[in-house]
Amino acid sequence: MLKVIEIEHLTVEYPGVKALDDVSFSVNEGDFLGIIGPNGAGKSTLFASMLGLNTKYKGTIKFFGKDIRKSREYLKLIGYVPQKPVFEKNFPATVNDVVNMGLRKKYHEKKIDEILQQLWIHELGNRRIGELSVGQQQRVFIAKALVNNPKLLILDEPVTGIDQHSIDLFYSILKDLNSKQKITIIWSSHDLDAVNKLANHVACLNRTLFFHGESDDFFDNDELVKQYSEASMQEHMHHH
Amino acid sequence: MSLEIFSFGFMQRALISGIAIAILCSVVGLFLVLRRYSLFGDAIAHSSFGGIALGLMAGVYPLWTAYGVSLVSALIITRIKDRFNVSGDASVAVLLSSGIAVGLVIIGISGGFTVDIFSFLFGSILLVGVSDTIMILGLTGIILIVILVLYRQFLYSTFNEEQAKVSGISVEKINYLLIFMAGLTVVTSIQLVGVLLISALFVIPNVTAIMYGKGFKQTTILSMAFSIFSVVVGILVSYVFDITPAGTIVLLSTGIFVCTIGIKSVGILKT
Ligand SMILES: Nc1ncnc2c1ncn2[C@@H]1O[C@H](COP(=O)(O)OP(=O)(O)OP(=O)(O)O)[C@@H](O)[C@H]1O
Ligand SMILES: [Mg+2]
Numbered sequence: 395m396l397k398v399i400e401i402e403h404l405t406v407e408y409p410g411v412k413a414l415d416d417v418s419f420s421v422n423e424g425d426f427l428g429i430i431g432p433n434g435a436g437k438s439t440l441f442a443s444m445l446g447l448n449t450k451y452k453g454t455i456k457f458f459g460k461d462i463r464k465s466r467e468y469l470k471l472i473g474y475v476p477q478k479p480v481f482e483k484n485f486p487a488t489v490n491d492v493v494n495m496g497l498r499k500k501y502h503e504k505k506i507d508e509i510l511q512q513l514w515i516h517e518l519g520n521r522r523i524g525e526l527s528v529g530q531q532q533r534v535f536i537a538k539a540l541v542n543n544p545k546l547l548i549l550d551e552p553v554t555g556i557d558q559h560s561i562d563l564f565y566s567i568l569k570d571l572n573s574k575q576k577i578t579i580i581w582s583s584h585d586l587d588a589v590n591k592l593a594n595h596v597a598c599l600n601r602t603l604f605f606h607g608e609s610d611d612f613f614d615n616d617e618l619v620k621q622y623s624e625a626s627m628q629e630h631m632h633h634h
Numbered sequence: 635m636s637l638e639i640f641s642f643g644f645m646q647r648a649l650i651s652g653i654a655i656a657i658l659c660s661v662v663g664l665f666l667v668l669r670r671y672s673l674f675g676d677a678i679a680h681s682s683f684g685g686i687a688l689g690l691m692a693g694v695y696p697l698w699t700a701y702g703v704s705l706v707s708a709l710i711i712t713r714i715k716d717r718f719n720v721s722g723d724a725s726v727a728v729l730l731s732s733g734i735a736v737g738l739v740i741i742g743i744s745g746g747f748t749v750d751i752f753s754f755l756f757g758s759i760l761l762v763g764v765s766d767t768i769m770i771l772g773l774t775g776i777i778l779i780v781i782l783v784l785y786r787q788f789l790y791s792t793f794n795e796e797q798a799k800v801s802g803i804s805v806e807k808i809n810y811l812l813i814f815m816a817g818l819t820v821v822t823s824i825q826l827v828g829v830l831l832i833s834a835l836f837v838i839p840n841v842t843a844i845m846y847g848k849g850f851k852q853t854t855i856l857s858m859a860f861s862i863f864s865v866v867v868g869i870l871v872s873y874v875f876d877i878t879p880a881g882t883i884v885l886l887s888t889g890i891f892v893c894t895i896g897i898k899s900v901g902i903l904k905t
Pocket of ligand 2: 437438439477550
């Protein structure tokens with residue numbers, strides 16, 4: 395089985411905080427990996443390192459067997475949906491503009507239309523990105539991540555501000571992308587139930603990696619599940 | 635107004651270079667405004683004032699020294715901002731005032747204000763010569779081509795630097811290129827509106843165009859249209875009534891801005 399990502403002994407230290415400590419795991423082609431862990435667990439830091447945004451890490455990260463420090467070319471094969479897409483509220487860009495920003499090859503109207511349809515945003519094409527709801531914006535950013543036919547999709551899931559309908563839609567889209575289009579997905583989430591339903595692998599992160607393996611093995615281990623439900627429950631209460 | 639004024643060579647040159655500068659400033663300015671870098675043009679313009687004074691004192695064609703000084707200072711403030719964690723507006727403020735200060739000191743040393751200096755402070759579009767016009771057209775052409783070719787990179791890194799990086803764009807190079815082009819644009823535009831009113835050309839048409847709620851291309855086109863309108867009408871009106879072109883151009887531009895606010899508050903334009 396081809397390994398998309400191999401992470402060996404990844405350690406990231408910010409001034410005063412060790413965000414990741416000796417994390418090692420790999421992701422095979424076609425996997426759907428759910429990364430769970432409370433706020434501050436280092437999920438975004440892990441992604442930042444994989445995406446070349448944080449280069450001050452110890453250890454190695456390989457993408458299809460190649461060390462990512464050697465060349466930035468690998469980024470062309472990754473689609474990334476950030477946790478909180480920051481942009482000027484009144485930025486003069488429509489949904490079409492934003493999706494096109496992601497497009498590296500020549501503009502392909504049919505392809506873009508297809509993706510917008512698939513993500514239920516085809517009617518929003520000419521609306522400004524800042525006018526949309528958070529859930530709609532999230533789907534636009536997924537569309538942008540998908541336009542180059544990535545091998546790997548990395549999603550740093552936003553925690554708040556999305557209604558249940560949009561969440562359900564988002565989950566069914568993820569499921570399809572993985573099972574029908576065979577895109578490898580790495581997705582960080584606070585929602586254990588959703589991870590249980592969607593992902594076939596689970597990684598429990600809290601500075602170090604507590605568990606990594608088949609999701610069935612995780613969800614059959616009551617002790618682990620209990621620990622993590624409690625952790626995410628506490629986070630939940632934090633937010634309200 | 636008689637059509638005869640269009641047959642004057644100086645008027646043709648003024649209009650042609652004015653339109654070129656209008657287009658250039660609104661395109662480059664849009665990226666600056668969206669990066670919250672609105673006063674950057676002003677800062678470069680003020681530092682180029684130091685360059686102009688230097689050129690006049692040394693007996694070199696002042697725009698050349700202005701190009702040199704403004705490009706160097708543009709790069710310096712970008713460096714300072716990136717390296718030492720000084721905020722964008724603070725580094726702009728430092729450059730803005732020190733540029734003028736350098737200019738004033740040099741002018742003082744070399745014997746006070748002259749007509750030349752006033753023409754750089756307030757622009758002298760009706761005095762633009764043939765070689766200036768060619769230079770302005772050439773530069774406009776080059777910068778527009780660069781922006782067209784790297785359109786996605788400029789737009790994406792303006793929209794969100796981090797995501798642009800992740801998509802493989804060399805954001806840092808793009809930022810320096812933009813700053814470099816902004817420096818060239820500012821000094822070139824000094825001939826139209828002078829050092830003091832440059833940022834009006836960079837900012838006002840763009841802020842106005844953004845209010846119309848359109849996408850990026852349409853916003854750019856609107857901004858260019860507002861800018862060209864103000865410049866052309868401004869030059870003609872100021873000639874006919876014998877008032878300063880720079881002031882007239884900027885006031886027209888402000889007029890469009892105020893009208894847009896009016897239209898919006900009445901509710902004809904949504905959002
Ligand atoms: N740029 C930074 N500088 C300093 N410390 C940082 C930085 N980014 C993150 N940290 C710290 O590193 C730790 C991990 O943060 P990270 O954002 O990776 O967590 P996370 O799992 O993504 O959390 P959340 O669920 O809230 O998104 C936290 O303690 C955080 O305060
Ligand atoms: Mg995070």
